[in-house]
Amino acid sequence: MSRELKTGIIAILIIIIFIWGFNFLNGQNIFQPSKRQFLVEYNNVGGLTEASSVFVNGLKVGGVDNIDFNPDPAKKGQMLVKFSLENGFIFTKKSIVKIYSPNPLSGSNLVLIPSYEGEEAKDGDYLQGEVEEGLFSAIGARLDPIQIKLERVLESADLSFKKFNNLLDKKTTTSIQNSFEEIEFAIIDLRTTIASVNSIVDSNSSNLKETLKNTNQITQNLSKVTDTLVNSNLGEIMRKAELTLTSVNSLLDGIQNGKGTAGKLMNDDALYTNLTEMSQELEELLRDMKLNPKRFVHFSLFGKKPSPYKPEVKKEEIKQ
Structure with missing residues (x-):
């Protein structure tokens, strides 16, 4: 082989390797059998590029071939994404192709959510597209209401400070x-x-020390008294005192109702009347003994009989 032929063959091989490497880096393998291509429409591709991959359940099954504006005038401004898949994977037209970003630092990729109901998807068919909410988008969506509330709070605080400054x-x-x-x-x-x-x-x-000392002594004495009461069977004493009071109450009730000697003395009016009459008669007897002592007492040394009693006649009665 001449040197020129060898140089030409090497140049052709280099060109082929370059073309294959370029397509491989773009997610295409020109040595594999022909692939099926599908189309998806998006309002926003969310950072998707032509080097992005297509995954099914975490497995890479294809790549993005082209991203361009939709040529349909009725869908002006929308994006049309063309991607290819290996021929061996079968799914239906109801499948969904979603744009997602695994983390904020990496680019976006396509994930195919296959459906096995309905008509089988063929080369060139349009599939339904969705955009999965990213981490920053989700955080932003949740922070927007908080931001609005925070702005309202700051406005209220500003008004309050103005009113306070006016005061x-x-x-x-x-x-x-x-x-x-x-x-x-x-x-x-x-x-x-x-x-x-x-x-x-x-x-x-x-003085305070002496007072505290006396207080302590009083407390000790009270404690001793308490111990004495506890040890002296206070319950038995109280029980006996209660029985004694019950007996006294019963006795007083009997006296009040006229039962027994004491009750009759307290409640019998006839006894009071008799005692009163006896007292009057005794008083008259004592007065008579005082006025006429010879009538009741006679004393003689020679045994002379007493002369019969003759009541003395008062001068007033003689005059009358």
Whole structure:
């Protein structure tokens, strides 16, 4: 082989390897059998590129071939994505092709959510497209309401501060300063009072100690009394006292109702009447003995018989 032929063959091989490597880096393998191509329409491709891959359940099954604007005038502004898959994978037209980003630092890829119901998808068919919400988009969507509320809170706070500044005029400021001065004077007076109390306590510390000692002695005595009461069977004493009071109450009830000697003495009017009459008769007897002692007592040394008693006649009765 001539040198020129060898150079030409090497150049052709280099060109073939370059073309294959370029397509391989773009996710295409020109040495594999022909692939099926499908079309998907999106309003926003969300960072999808022609080097992006197509996955099914985490397995790479194809790649993106082309991304361009939709040529249909009725769908002006929409994006048309063309991707290819290996021939061995079968699914239907109801399958969904979703744009997703596995993490914020990597690019977007396509994930095919296959459906096995309905008509089988063929080369050149349009599939339904969706865009999965990314991490930053989800965070932004959740932060938007918080941002709105925060703005409202800041506006309210701003109005409150303005009103507060309007309240703090010169007169109000002066009043506040005077109030703080009065508080300071009150604190000084309180300190003086505390110092006086401390001096009083110091001067009477011996008396306080004696008082505490006496209090302790009283407490000990009370404790001894309590122990004595506990040890003296206080419950039995109380029970006996209760029985005694019950007996006394029964006795008083009997006396009040006229039962027994004491009851009759307390409640029998006839006895009172008899005692009254007896007292009057005794009083008359004593008066008679005092006025006429010879009638009741006679004394003679020679045994002379006493003369019969003659009641004395008063002068007033003789005159009459």
